[in-house]
Structure formats: structure tokens, C-alpha cells
Amino acid sequence: MTAGASRSRFREDETRRDSDHVSFLRHKRFRWAWAALALSLAAAAGYALIDQDPRPNGGSWYGYTLGTIGLGLILWLSLLGVRKRRINPGAWSLKAWTSAHVYLGLSLVVVGTLHTGFQIGWNVHSLAYVLMLLVIATGVYGVVAYTTLPARLSDNRREMTRAQMLDALTAIDRQLDGAAQPLARGEADLVLAALRQSPFAGGALARLTGRYPACQTARALAGMDTASEAQQRVRALLEKRAAQLAQIRGALRIQAALEVWLFLHITLTIALIAALSAHVISVFYYW
Amino acid sequence: MTFLIRTIDITASGREIRRERLSEGLGLTVGRAAENDIHLPDLAVEQRHIGITLSKVGTLDIAALGTLGFGLDGRVVTQAAIDPATGGEIALGSARLAVIREGDAIAITISQIAADEGRGDVLRGFALASVLPSKRAMSWTFAGAILLVLLMLPVASHLLRTPARPDPTGRTPGVVLMDSAWSSGELSLKHQSLTENCESCHVAAFESVQDETCLSCHKDIGDHAPMGRLAKGSPALSPGDAIQWKIGQTLGKEGPLGCVACHSEHEGPVRAAAGNAAFCSDCHKDMNLRLTDTAIANAHDFGKGHPEFRPLYYASFGAAKPVRAAPGTKPVERSGLKFPHDVHMNKAGGAARMAVSLKQYGKPLECADCHVLAPDRISFREVKMEDACEGCHSLVSGRITGGGFSKLRHGDLKQLAADLAKVSAAPRPSLAPQRQRPGQLGSTAPSYRADFGRPVRAYIGISNALSAGGVCTECHLPTTGPSGQADLVPVNLPDRFLASGYFNHEAHKKQECSDCHAAGTSKAASDLLMPDLKSCRQCHLGAGATKTAKIVPSDCAMCHAYHLPAGQWQGLGQHKGPAPHYRPAPLAAATAAPARVAKVRN
Structure with a gap:
């Protein structure tokens, strides 16, 4: 083996080792956190700068844009369940996917809220919005639970399985x-x-x-x-x-x-997709 | 110390065999080797696994003799103590040694357990899933309920209903179930009656609200301009709006000039606001650039950019139609009347004196004695000679036998001629009880005295009345008819002078009429007494002006309406009768709405 090849191999291994021990939250120096932040800021800036008459709502062109982004994000985020069952290496590692899932999911709070134009009522549209917020809230809880609870679980065992x-x-x-x-x-x-x-x-x-x-x-x-x-x-x-x-x-x-958050997270996600279907279809049914 | 060692074995047939033996001593050893006190033939057990000794305090000390630990009450330890009174269970391989005091002896009961029976299943009990329905079941339940109630129910009941005509009274209930959950917000105040009947506007599935549907109730609405002109006069849309409308129109939306483009519904229980100044100036600020042939001047702000008023007036005697004044000119109105406003409004003049002497006035004449505001608060009722003029300009022609007076009829020359003929045919009773001097007619009172001509000239009386100096020409202009007979110039006065906007007189009642209309100094009826832009701007400036005690910021909608530029929208069903005067006749109301839409579009 030449020295060059050896060095290259070393570097490869180091990269892998590093990435193996970096949490999905810090993945690639918060790459997806920055992406989500950029998306949120862009959405908010557009909302503030683009004049919607008579008042902002989901039916303006900007509202449709935000709604389409939101819908696409929600569908993609919900595919994490499919992705994690497929074992494949590469750039789209599960860790990258999870990192993006968490941060882009958080940015949905901004995109979704701006899509509503802050109009909330007792209707299927707000149902979808509230379900989305609940899914995000359970997801946030899940991230916190996975960081803090295993230690407590370990303490509780006192060396017993x-x-x-x-x-x-x-x-x-x-x-x-x-x-x-x-x-x-x-x-x-x-x-x-x-x-x-x-x-x-x-x-x-x-x-x-x-x-x-x-x-x-x-x-x-x-x-x-x-x-x-x-x-x-x-x-x-x-x-x-x-x-x-x-x-x-x-x-x-x-x-x-x-474990409870995942029950809610999954169940609410499927309910959210149902509510989203009703939301999108009803909007165009009664256009 | 006595140890009672009890062995329980289960035969292949399931029968239990108990063997008991006693062992004396201070301790015991347990292991696989035969020399132990308790011999356990199990490969998982060490040759000498544990030693059990009785301590001084009466507990049993258990210690691992080799490197492997042992189980005590489920925990793996290498050293432990058991209180014989409470007892304990030692696990060695598949053997369980239950240690407990029985009387004076310490009983050690050895039994065999089946190794790890169903442990994997048991551990599942730790998962939350063991006490909750599966995620899949819960997901299907919630999603199914949402889809059923909020989507399938409304869609099915919408598809299966018998379509009904829109009913603005709100008496027809909607038949589509659960579609109220689809509403994105409350309807405007005027549409509240339709709240429960979504399908009255949302007629067909996946079809946006059509203008035709709006017009089925709003039959009398005027069109701002033909659709083609509107489209040409409108400024370009923003790129985002342009894309949205392009997609929307491809999918059957009415487009940016449709009703709902401006009248956005579900915006809460508010009154639909009039368009603001920006809404108007979007098009009107530089409309001449797009509509190069337009007669309408650009406007964007009443204080800064508004054309001079162009009131309607009759420019020649007996003209068929009025014309609009050219900007900046001083129009000469040819109404066919003689009416010097100054004479009538002079508080010390003859007209004032006469009004003071008459019971119906009792004081000098005021504007309101002749000009009465119409119910629309914008225009004035037609001035009728009989009501406004005849109190002074009497047409009394004689006394009738039953009491009272006879008078000449006004307005029709043939009737006038007939009345004059009657006056001459019969001896006229004296008009007043006073003594008469020869040649004198009427009373001696200082009141107005009409000269009907002498009775002997009865048949030429009509000619005299119509000619200069006659009774008619006090107010009217004489002329000759087509066949050369004496005639009067017809009276031509527009009902409204400003036909493209409205001026609410009621709102200005704190002002004097003469503040705006220079009637006090007008010597002839040919003066068009309409105020100019400058006089309005003394108080009214554009919407952006700062409000002060004197300045009223005024947006376009204060004087102009979109659909009826000459009049305020009075609400559905209240706008009766013909459209405001001298506007192009509205399209026949009886025309079906789709035809109207098509017509406007062309």
C-alpha cells in the first residue's frame, strides 16, 4: 500500500469515526438547522414585504406558495418512517435525513403559520394547522426525551436488567x-x-x-x-x-x-395527512 | 444448627417427589461436586459454588466460593446475607434454593425451574405498546374519522343534492352536510343570511364562484366600464398575481376583473369596505397611457391630482341633450328660463318684500323655498312652477261663482289658450270688493298684478301673453313655432349637474348654499352656478392629507362609487327605478345574467 493511499484511507476512517459520534442534531455543523433558518427567514421576509389585499391569507399567490412548500415538507417529513426502514449508505444517510427531518420540521411552524395569515377558526383548515403544531410539539418532546430520559432509565436499573x-x-x-x-x-x-x-x-x-x-x-x-x-x-x-x-x-x-411521543407523533401525522387532504380538496371543491 | 434439606423433583409423568434429609453443622456448601452438602448436577453450577454459614447475629451469610456469583432474589451477587425469618431464594443454574426457618431448623427447599420460560414475551410488557392500541390502528381511526366527517360527508351530500336557486333571504337552508367546517371565515355582514347555505354561491364542485351567481341576486349592479375597457385600462399585475390568475383562469376562475377578485368573502363579519384611493388610482393615475382614446382625465388624489369639474348643461335652447362643460370654460346655460337669482335672493328687494307679505313665506325668500332636497340627499326635486313660483307669479284669472278663484293652467300652451278664451267669453266678476277705477283690474293692494290683456282682446290674448311683455315672458323666452305661431322656448334643466360623482348635500347642511353656489350675485339664468374644484379644495384634500378642524381628508369613494359612479349603492333591492340621470341606459334587467356577463365582456 502506498503512503498516499494509506493517508487517504486514514482520512476516510477519521471522517467516518467523527460522523459516527456526532449527534444527528449537530450533523454536518448544523447544516439543516441553517437551511431551516434560511427557509423561515425567507418566508417571513416575503410575508412582511409582499402586500396582500385585502389581508394575507392562504388564497393569495404567496399563500399558495407557502401552502405548497408546507404540504411538500409535511409529505417528505412523514417519509422518514419509510426511509428508516431502508438500510442504505451514502450521502443520504439516515442521520442526515433525521437531522433534516427535525430542523425542517421546526421551520414548518413558520411556514404553516404564515400560510394561515393568522386566521384561525373552527374549521378543517385550522384543524390541519393545529394537528401540524401538535405533531411538531410531540417531535420536539421526542428529541428532548431521547436526550434526557435514557440516563434516568439507566439510573433506575441499578445494575439489573x-x-x-x-x-x-x-x-x-x-x-x-x-x-x-x-x-x-x-x-x-x-x-x-x-x-x-x-x-x-x-x-x-x-x-x-x-x-x-x-x-x-x-x-x-x-x-x-x-x-x-x-x-x-x-x-x-x-x-x-x-x-x-x-x-x-x-x-x-x-x-x-x-415512547409516548412517538405514538402521538405517528398517529397525529397520519391524522394530519388526512386533514390536509380534506383541507386541500375542500378549498378547491368550494373554490 | 440443623438444616432441613428438601428436594422437590418432578417425574416425567408430572408426579412430584419430595425427599427430606437433615444436616447438622454451622454451614453448608453447594456445588456440582459430589462432596458438597447440596449436590446440584448442573453444568451451569461450579464445582464448589457457594457456602452458607450461620453468623453470630443469626443471619445466614452466603458467599460465592469461586469466581461466579449466584442469584439472590433475582439479583446476581457474590456475597449476601439472608434473614432466616424472612427467608430468601438462591438461584444456581436452573435450581432454586428457598431458604427459610421452619421451627428450630433452617429449611432449604431445592426445586428446578424451566429455564427462561417465555421471557422474551414477558419483556415486551415493558414497552408502552403493550398497553396502547397499535399506532397503525390509532392512525387509521383518526385519519378515517377526519376523512369521513370532514371530506366524504360534505362531498357526498353535495353531489347527491338537488341544486336550488340562491336565496339571499336565507330562508332556504343548505343541504350539504358539514360544509360549515370548510368555511375559512365568517361571511361579510350583508351576506350573513347565506352562512348556512354554502352551495348558494359555491354551486358546482371544483368551480370557483362565478360572476353569474353573484348577478343572480345583484341584478341592478352597474358596470364600471365594459370588461374590455377595464382590462385595457388596468395596470399590469405583479408577477405573482399574474401567474396565479393565469393558472386560476385556466382552471375556470373569473379573472382579476371578476366579482370576487375585489369582493373577497369570508373575511369576517364586516361591511365590505369601499376601495381606497390606491385602488382607484391604480388605474386612473395614468389611464391615458393605456386607454389612449379615453375622455376621462387622469386622477389620483383629490387635493393633488383631480380634473376640473365638468358639469352637464344645455348649451343651446331646446337642445335634445345636455353637454359637459369643457374644462376651464365658463358655460352659458340655455335653460329657456329667465330667472335672475339676485333679484329673488336680495333680502331688501321687491321679491323679499312680497314674500314677507305672503302667508306661505312670511319672510324673505330662501333657497329651500324653491329647491327641495331629494330623498337620495344628492340631487334636488324638480322645481315646479305651481309650488315654487305661483305664490307670487299668480296665474289667477277670475273669481268662480261657487267661491274661490279660477286660474290659467301652466305648462301646456293649448290649455292656456283655452283658459284665456274662457276668461274673455264670460263677464268676469270683480277680483276684489273694492271700488274699481276704469281700466283697472285686480285689487288695489300692493301685491303683484297680472296683465292678462283687456277682455276685448280675448282672442289675441294668447298672442299677447306669449309675446314680449306678456305674462308668460316674465319667466319664459318667447319664440315662434314651426308654423310661425307664437311659442315659448322649452325649459331644459338637467336633474343632476355632476353625473360622474355625487355630492351629498345633507352632509354639508352646516354650510350656506351660497358658500358654494354664487346665487346671490347671479343676474341671469344663463349663469351655471356650479362650484369649481378650487372651492371644494378649501376643505377637501386627498386621502393622504392631515385631518384638521378645516381639512377633511377625502378619498375617491367620498364622491365616486365604483359600480354606479353617479350614485351611492343603496343595497340589494333598494335601488329601484332608472339609473341616475344621463348615464348610458343600463342593460335590461330582464336579460339573463349569463347573457349580461357575455355582453359586458365583449
């Missing part, structure tokens, strides 16, 4: 089952209910808020006497179970916070 958390619970449950044998019917039922309740019981709301009002372990703890040795033993095990559940639920809560 999720499987180990469940194993620990199973181990406690097996002991509880044995320890509860001497208990009377009423208390045995409490323990049984706690054992039968899945650690994942509780809806999305319980996961997001961390409140489990129907928690059977908590109920069993509240109803468990400490008179006999067996009761004390069960109580101690129930406390262990509650602590283990709290860790699992902590993981559930952080994971829910980490």
Missing part, C-alpha cells in the same frame, strides 16, 4: 407463596390477589403518572396484620415485592415517557 427485575419479582413471589401457607383465608386472599396481579397491570395513564390505585400488593400490605410470625414474614416479603414493583414501575414510567 429488566429480565432480572422480573426474575426478582418471581423469586419473591415463590417465597410469598410458601410463606403465606399458614395464613387465614382473608389474608391468604390478599396475598393471592397480589401474586395474581401482573407487574404490568395498569393502563398507559398509570404508567405515565406512576400512580397505581388498583395495586394489589399495596392493598395486601395495608391489610396484613403483624401478629404472628407468619404474618410478619409475609409482610416483610410483601414489602420486598412492593420495592421490586416500584423499580419495575419506575422503568415503565420512564420508558412510557420515552
Whole structure:
């Protein structure tokens, strides 16, 4: 291998290594952030300088221009879901695509708002606008969540994998089952209910808020006497179970916070595309 | 210390086998090697894996003897303590050692678990997706609901409806469902009645609102100019607008001169504003450059760029049509009347004195005694001889037997001749009870006395009345008819002098009439007493002028309307009767709207 080829290879590798460790937000020195900023400023400058009679709205030529840009952007942004399922290298790397997705998505706030001409009402047009804003808001939340929450998730694990958390619970449950044998019917039922309740019981709301009002372990703890040795033993095990559940639920809560935005982001995006279709078709249907 | 070691095995047939043995000592070792106290034949377990010893405080200390840790209550550790009262579970390979005190002994129950049973599935429970409907299902639900309610429902009900005529009264409800969600804003105040009936304007699918539809209600609207002239007179559109209109017109929009190009709807519950000065001056500032043959002078600002008024007047006696005054000239009006305004308006003159003596006036004559404002507040009612003049210029011809007076009829020479003949045919009763002197007719009062001619000259009376010095020629000009008979010049006065704009007299009632109309000094009816531009500009300057106590910034719309340049738009249905005087006759209202549109376009 010649020295030149080696140097070139080195440079290539360095570039790749650098790019591998640069977040999609900082990709290519904020290339897409600058592009989005330029688009927003150009749109705002046009809005301020071009006189629309009698007042700016989506039906002026400038309004149509902004609307077309906005529609094109929305459709392209929604294709990220398609792009990320296609593994292909090159200039259009997924990271570049994601970077552009985030920044151009943000610029839609400006383009979309100027397209409305600040006319908002109870109609399909404003529905599309509001959905767009919600999609952008969930996207912003998603970026923030992906930057901050994984660290918290890691803290919560305390060197246990999720499987180990469940194993620990199973181990406690097996002991509880044995320890509860001497208990009377009423208390045995409490323990049984706690054992039968899945650690994942509780809806999305319980996961997001961390409140489990129907928690059977908590109920069993509240109803468990400490008179006999067996009761004390069960109580101690129930406390262990509650602590283990709290860790699992902590993981559930952080994971829910980490994942919920995508549910909203995707669902609202599809709803937005539907509302956009209704918006565009209705505008020209009742031209 | 006694350890109770209990082994639970499950046979292939599912039967549970329990074996129990006791082990005395301070501790135990657990491992794969046979010499351990508890022997676990599992490759995942080390030869000597853990040691269990009873500490002094009564807990069981568990320590890994090799390098591999062990599971305690699910966690992997290398050293731990178990309180025998609470117990604990040690995991070694697939074996689970449940440690708990039973009586005095410490029981260690060994059981085997099936390794990693469905763990992958269990871990899915951590994902939020396990408690939410799938993204796909939620997306389809929301998108489907939006498309169904906000798109398919209106479109289907629009396509399936029976089209009805537009109803500006708003009594016909719209039949298209959910199309109110399509409205981009409230309708203007005058169109509020159409709010629930979108399809009254949006008639066909994917067709912009057509002029024809507007004209189906606004039948009387005037056209500013023929479409071709408008297009030629308009300045070039901005590149953006030009492209938009080009695309729009290709797709069936009416174009920049269509109704909706100016009358933009859904702009909120406001009154459609009159076009501002810029709207007018866009075309009129330099219209002569585009419409080279136009008779209309350029205008852009009342204070700075407005042509001199060109009032309408009759330039010759008995002319068929009035003409517009040439700019800067002093027109001589040939109305056919003799009427010196100064005589009538002189507060100390004979006319004033006579008015004071008459009950109907009681004071010197005022302008309003003859000139009464018409309901449009712009023009004045026609001055009628019987109402305005006859109080003084009496045509009483005698006393009638039943009481009261007979008088000559005004306005028709044949009737006048007949009345004069009657006067001569019968002996006339005396007009007043006073004693008469020979040759004297009428009362001796200082009031006006008409000379009808002597009774003996009855048959030539008409000739006398019409000739110079006769009763008619006090106000009228004598002439001869086609066959040489005596006649009067017909009276010709336009109803409106300024026909391309309107002047609201009501708004100026704080002013004296003579502030603008120099009637007090006018000695002859041939004076055209219309004020000039300069006198208006004493108060009115262009829209850009600063408002002061004296200066009124005035945009074009203060005096000019777009559709009816000579009159203010009175609203739908209120504009009745013919168009303002001396404008080209409007196209027949009965003509179908499409035909009208076509006609205007050509």
C-alpha cells in the first residue's frame, strides 16, 4: 500500500469515526438547522414585504406558495418512517435525513403559520394547522426525551436488567407463596390477589403518572396484620415485592415517557395527512 | 444448627417427589461436586459454588466460593446475607434454593425451574405498546374519522343534492352536510343570511364562484366600464398575481376583473369596505397611457391630482341633450328660463318684500323655498312652477261663482289658450270688493298684478301673453313655432349637474348654499352656478392629507362609487327605478345574467 493511499484511507476512517459520534442534531455543523433558518427567514421576509389585499391569507399567490412548500415538507417529513426502514449508505444517510427531518420540521411552524395569515377558526383548515403544531410539539418532546430520559432509565436499573427485575419479582413471589401457607383465608386472599396481579397491570395513564390505585400488593400490605410470625414474614416479603414493583414501575414510567411521543407523533401525522387532504380538496371543491 | 434439606423433583409423568434429609453443622456448601452438602448436577453450577454459614447475629451469610456469583432474589451477587425469618431464594443454574426457618431448623427447599420460560414475551410488557392500541390502528381511526366527517360527508351530500336557486333571504337552508367546517371565515355582514347555505354561491364542485351567481341576486349592479375597457385600462399585475390568475383562469376562475377578485368573502363579519384611493388610482393615475382614446382625465388624489369639474348643461335652447362643460370654460346655460337669482335672493328687494307679505313665506325668500332636497340627499326635486313660483307669479284669472278663484293652467300652451278664451267669453266678476277705477283690474293692494290683456282682446290674448311683455315672458323666452305661431322656448334643466360623482348635500347642511353656489350675485339664468374644484379644495384634500378642524381628508369613494359612479349603492333591492340621470341606459334587467356577463365582456 502506498503512503498516499494509506493517508487517504486514514482520512476516510477519521471522517467516518467523527460522523459516527456526532449527534444527528449537530450533523454536518448544523447544516439543516441553517437551511431551516434560511427557509423561515425567507418566508417571513416575503410575508412582511409582499402586500396582500385585502389581508394575507392562504388564497393569495404567496399563500399558495407557502401552502405548497408546507404540504411538500409535511409529505417528505412523514417519509422518514419509510426511509428508516431502508438500510442504505451514502450521502443520504439516515442521520442526515433525521437531522433534516427535525430542523425542517421546526421551520414548518413558520411556514404553516404564515400560510394561515393568522386566521384561525373552527374549521378543517385550522384543524390541519393545529394537528401540524401538535405533531411538531410531540417531535420536539421526542428529541428532548431521547436526550434526557435514557440516563434516568439507566439510573433506575441499578445494575439489573429488566429480565432480572422480573426474575426478582418471581423469586419473591415463590417465597410469598410458601410463606403465606399458614395464613387465614382473608389474608391468604390478599396475598393471592397480589401474586395474581401482573407487574404490568395498569393502563398507559398509570404508567405515565406512576400512580397505581388498583395495586394489589399495596392493598395486601395495608391489610396484613403483624401478629404472628407468619404474618410478619409475609409482610416483610410483601414489602420486598412492593420495592421490586416500584423499580419495575419506575422503568415503565420512564420508558412510557420515552415512547409516548412517538405514538402521538405517528398517529397525529397520519391524522394530519388526512386533514390536509380534506383541507386541500375542500378549498378547491368550494373554490 | 440443623438444616432441613428438601428436594422437590418432578417425574416425567408430572408426579412430584419430595425427599427430606437433615444436616447438622454451622454451614453448608453447594456445588456440582459430589462432596458438597447440596449436590446440584448442573453444568451451569461450579464445582464448589457457594457456602452458607450461620453468623453470630443469626443471619445466614452466603458467599460465592469461586469466581461466579449466584442469584439472590433475582439479583446476581457474590456475597449476601439472608434473614432466616424472612427467608430468601438462591438461584444456581436452573435450581432454586428457598431458604427459610421452619421451627428450630433452617429449611432449604431445592426445586428446578424451566429455564427462561417465555421471557422474551414477558419483556415486551415493558414497552408502552403493550398497553396502547397499535399506532397503525390509532392512525387509521383518526385519519378515517377526519376523512369521513370532514371530506366524504360534505362531498357526498353535495353531489347527491338537488341544486336550488340562491336565496339571499336565507330562508332556504343548505343541504350539504358539514360544509360549515370548510368555511375559512365568517361571511361579510350583508351576506350573513347565506352562512348556512354554502352551495348558494359555491354551486358546482371544483368551480370557483362565478360572476353569474353573484348577478343572480345583484341584478341592478352597474358596470364600471365594459370588461374590455377595464382590462385595457388596468395596470399590469405583479408577477405573482399574474401567474396565479393565469393558472386560476385556466382552471375556470373569473379573472382579476371578476366579482370576487375585489369582493373577497369570508373575511369576517364586516361591511365590505369601499376601495381606497390606491385602488382607484391604480388605474386612473395614468389611464391615458393605456386607454389612449379615453375622455376621462387622469386622477389620483383629490387635493393633488383631480380634473376640473365638468358639469352637464344645455348649451343651446331646446337642445335634445345636455353637454359637459369643457374644462376651464365658463358655460352659458340655455335653460329657456329667465330667472335672475339676485333679484329673488336680495333680502331688501321687491321679491323679499312680497314674500314677507305672503302667508306661505312670511319672510324673505330662501333657497329651500324653491329647491327641495331629494330623498337620495344628492340631487334636488324638480322645481315646479305651481309650488315654487305661483305664490307670487299668480296665474289667477277670475273669481268662480261657487267661491274661490279660477286660474290659467301652466305648462301646456293649448290649455292656456283655452283658459284665456274662457276668461274673455264670460263677464268676469270683480277680483276684489273694492271700488274699481276704469281700466283697472285686480285689487288695489300692493301685491303683484297680472296683465292678462283687456277682455276685448280675448282672442289675441294668447298672442299677447306669449309675446314680449306678456305674462308668460316674465319667466319664459318667447319664440315662434314651426308654423310661425307664437311659442315659448322649452325649459331644459338637467336633474343632476355632476353625473360622474355625487355630492351629498345633507352632509354639508352646516354650510350656506351660497358658500358654494354664487346665487346671490347671479343676474341671469344663463349663469351655471356650479362650484369649481378650487372651492371644494378649501376643505377637501386627498386621502393622504392631515385631518384638521378645516381639512377633511377625502378619498375617491367620498364622491365616486365604483359600480354606479353617479350614485351611492343603496343595497340589494333598494335601488329601484332608472339609473341616475344621463348615464348610458343600463342593460335590461330582464336579460339573463349569463347573457349580461357575455355582453359586458365583449
